[in-house]
Amino acid sequence: MSGPSGPAGSRDWGRRLVVLIPYLWLAAFFLVPFLIVFKLSLSQMATAQPPYVPTLDPGGGFAAWRDFLAGLSFQNYAQLAGDWLYLSSYLRSVAIALASTAMLLVLGFPIAYGMARAPRSWQGVLFMLIVLPFWTSFLIRVYAWMTILQRDGLLNQALLVLGIVDAPPTWLSTDTAIFIGIVYTYLPFMVLPIYATLERMDDTLLEAAADLGCPRWKAFWLVTVPLALPGVVAGSILCVIPIVGEFVIPDLLGGSDALMIGQTLWLEFFGNRDWPVASAVAVVLLGLLVVPLVIYQHLQARRLEAGR
Amino acid sequence: MNGRDVPPSDRTRARTPGHCAPWAEPGARPLVRFEAVSKRYSGVAAVDAVSLDIFQGEFFALLGPSGCGKTTLLRMLAGFETPDAGRILLDGADLAGVPPHRRPVNMMFQSYALFPHLTVEGNVAFGLKQDGLPKQEIAARIADMLALLRLTGLERRKPHQLSGGQRQRVALARALVKRPRVLLLDEPMAALDKKLRSETQFELMHLKEQLGLTFVIVTHDQEEAMTVANRIGVMNDGRLIQVAPPPEIYEQPNSRWIADFVGDVNLIEGRVVEAVAGGMTIASESAGPLRTAHVADARPGDAVWVALRPEKIGIVRDRPASDVNRAVGEVREIGYLGDHSIYKVDLAGGFVMKVAVANMMRLIERPFAVGDRVWLSWASDAGVVLTQ
Numbered sequence: 055m056s057g058p059s060g061p062a063g064s065r066d067w068g069r070r071l072v073v074l075i076p077y078l079w080l081a082a083f084f085l086v087p088f089l090i091v092f093k094l095s096l097s098q099m100a101t102a103q104p105p106y107v108p109t110l111d112p113g114g115g116f117a118a119w120r121d122f123l124a125g126l127s128f129q130n131y132a133q134l135a136g137d138w139l140y141l142s143s144y145l146r147s148v149a150i151a152l153a154s155t156a157m158l159l160v161l162g163f164p165i166a167y168g169m170a171r172a173p174r175s176w177q178g179v180l181f182m183l184i185v186l187p188f189w190t191s192f193l194i195r196v197y198a199w200m201t202i203l204q205r206d207g208l209l210n211q212a213l214l215v216l217g218i219v220d221a222p223p224t225w226l227s228t229d230t231a232i233f234i235g236i237v238y239t240y241l242p243f244m245v246l247p248i249y250a251t252l253e254r255m256d257d258t259l260l261e262a263a264a265d266l267g268c269p270r271w272k273a274f275w276l277v278t279v280p281l282a283l284p285g286v287v288a289g290s291i292l293c294v295i296p297i298v299g300e301f302v303i304p305d306l307l308g309g310s311d312a313l314m315i316g317q318t319l320w321l322e323f324f325g326n327r328d329w330p331v332a333s334a335v336a337v338v339l340l341g342l343l344v345v346p347l348v349i350y351q352h353l354q355a356r357r358l359e360a361g362r
Numbered sequence: 363m364n365g366r367d368v369p370p371s372d373r374t375r376a377r378t379p380g381h382c383a384p385w386a387e388p389g390a391r392p393l394v395r396f397e398a399v400s401k402r403y404s405g406v407a408a409v410d411a412v413s414l415d416i417f418q419g420e421f422f423a424l425l426g427p428s429g430c431g432k433t434t435l436l437r438m439l440a441g442f443e444t445p446d447a448g449r450i451l452l453d454g455a456d457l458a459g460v461p462p463h464r465r466p467v468n469m470m471f472q473s474y475a476l477f478p479h480l481t482v483e484g485n486v487a488f489g490l491k492q493d494g495l496p497k498q499e500i501a502a503r504i505a506d507m508l509a510l511l512r513l514t515g516l517e518r519r520k521p522h523q524l525s526g527g528q529r530q531r532v533a534l535a536r537a538l539v540k541r542p543r544v545l546l547l548d549e550p551m552a553a554l555d556k557k558l559r560s561e562t563q564f565e566l567m568h569l570k571e572q573l574g575l576t577f578v579i580v581t582h583d584q585e586e587a588m589t590v591a592n593r594i595g596v597m598n599d600g601r602l603i604q605v606a607p608p609p610e611i612y613e614q615p616n617s618r619w620i621a622d623f624v625g626d627v628n629l630i631e632g633r634v635v636e637a638v639a640g641g642m643t644i645a646s647e648s649a650g651p652l653r654t655a656h657v658a659d660a661r662p663g664d665a666v667w668v669a670l671r672p673e674k675i676g677i678v679r680d681r682p683a684s685d686v687n688r689a690v691g692e693v694r695e696i697g698y699l700g701d702h703s704i705y706k707v708d709l710a711g712g713f714v715m716k717v718a719v720a721n722m723m724r725l726i727e728r729p730f731a732v733g734d735r736v737w738l739s740w741a742s743d744a745g746v747v748l749t750q
Binding site: 256258259261262263264265266267268269272276277280281283 | 440441442461462463464467468469471473475476477478479488489492493536537540
């Protein structure tokens with residue numbers, strides 16, 4: 055390598071800058087806000103503006119810093135751990151996320167498989183059909199589901215006309231409605247990664263399996279599914295993480311007796327104006343979501359290493 | 363891959379002709395029989411009424427330009443395509459309706475089609491596991507096969523951790539370990555470099571002899587077909603044009619198309635003057651009177667072509683004594699190819715004759731230069747008379 059000046063040196067700087075930009079972005083829009091939220095979670099609620107103590111007086115010198123640090127505590131976290139309301143909220147979110155991801159997988163895999171096996175000329179159209187709902191706002195689509203699921207909504211009208219039910223069942227404000235909304239909304243996030251892996255798969259592998267004495271249905275389990283696994287994992291992660299923190303769907307379609315953690319957070323923040331507890335809820339939620347990601351990254355790295 | 367235990371080419375060659383020629387014996391039962399098999403894709407015939415017998419222990423090559431239907435024929439035997447007409451028999455039993463996974467044939471794919479998520483061992487074991495063999499037998503057969511193909515020690519590797527040659531041998535091991543009645547090879551060496559390819563060709567022949575199996579190879583590479591096969595079926599436009607052992611394909615092509623497709627050839631147009639048992643006399647505009655030892659089914663006056671291989675023509679400065687099978691011309695181009703040179707000589711009437719001269723001595727200066735007037739001559743048994 056040449057010295058700091060000259061074309062090689064400036065190219066080096068250019069390269070560093072390219073790497074630096076995303077880090078700066080993450081620092082400004084993720085790390086700094088996170089630190090603010092983390093600090094809030096260590097504060098206490100107060101009837102003041104802003105609604106928490108302590109606040110740091112930057113001009114106050116050493117004494118101000120000491121008072122500020124002394125005012126911070128993990129009390130909010132102790133409250134979270136001690137109150138069944140929060141724990142059940144977390145558990146409910148994780149349970150709904152896992153159950154709906156399983157449903158998404160059961161529904162999404164056949165769709166992705168069908169897309170990948172469809173004639174080439176159709177695949178573009180099918181892809182468009184999957185992506186098309188994104189052209190309408192997510193919120194509007196959830197509102198649309200509200201009208202479909204309401205007492206005299208489309209679903210009940212159809213069920214009554216077809217004679218499947220005698221009296222209109224209640225859909226709205228039930229867990230079923232939450233699952234319908236989540237599965238509908240997140241389906242593309244499950245289908246597209248699986249489709250991407252299946253579409254890349256070499257069809258001769260299935261011929262090779264047949265040639266080696268493997269019937270078609272068995273080749274699906276022995277060849278297609280293992281090769282689609284990276285897509286399945288990517289799709290599941292893309293679904294689980296946002297579903298755990300989902301707020302709009304349970305709020306609009308679900309009932310008010312049991313809350314998901316996103317709703318609890320909203321309630322603390324806007325209802326109780328308890329910013330510190332809301333922040334603690336958010337920090338714990340982040341931890342909850344980061345752990346599976348880290349495990350996945352770790353496994354991925356191990357697999358790459360084994361592959362080397 | 364190294365060539366240490368590859369048999370020397372001359373020994374293998376000597377063993378091939380006359381070693382066994384079941385196709386020449388009347389009443390011999392073929393292992394594979396194609397009966398007027400046709401396959402059309404949207405109205406175009408990919409395979410057009412092909413009838414062919416392949417015998418136990420043969421190394422049969424299907425040779426032809428790309429799109430001639432050779433791969434379709436192979437895939438029909440494997441069961442991946444269904445014939446529109448005709449029958450395919452294996453050991454006398456009709457294969458119609460037998461799905462690929464029930465056919466006692468195995469294919470080595472051009473892309474190798476190794477399962478990327480399985481190790482070398484897993485790939486080779488795949489077929490045996492489908493047969494539900496006991497674990498110990500699977501392990502023993504895998505170990506034997508990996509040793510045979512010099513893959514021992516690579517059992518735990520994944521396909522992407524192997525070299526191209528190793529991958530090719532894993533694909534071969536995976537197909538062979540099932541002990542198929544017929545091993546199908548679809549362009550098995552297309553992805554290898556030239557040196558590795560010729561080593562592998564000899565290795566394949568060696569394997570076939572060792573295992574006593576029947577191999578059917580599809581290739582567009584005539585050198586490859588010539589090297590490995592006992593018999594070659596040359597295809598064009600979905601039809602089998604000629605089926606014969608390699609020397610016969612080369613020395614006695616049955617048509618101008620074959621003569622031109624297999625190797626280099628000069629095709630001299632002429633008319634039959636005299637046809638007797640011992641040979642033919644043919645009048646041509648470009649090369650004068652020709653005499654051939656070969657006799658074709660043609661009568662005096664018929665239009666015929668005489669196929670002359672470039673290496674069977676001599677090139678001299680002085681007029682030869684004979685007044686047939688000679689021509690005079692001017693050297694237009696010389697292509698130096700190392701072991702031999704190709705001279706393109708302009709004859710009367712605009713005909714360009716290709717002459718191959720072996721460079722037996724290390725000559726820096728060539729005996730002839732572009733623009734030289736030269737005489738060409740050839741023996742009467744050099745030419746083959748073709749009527750179509």
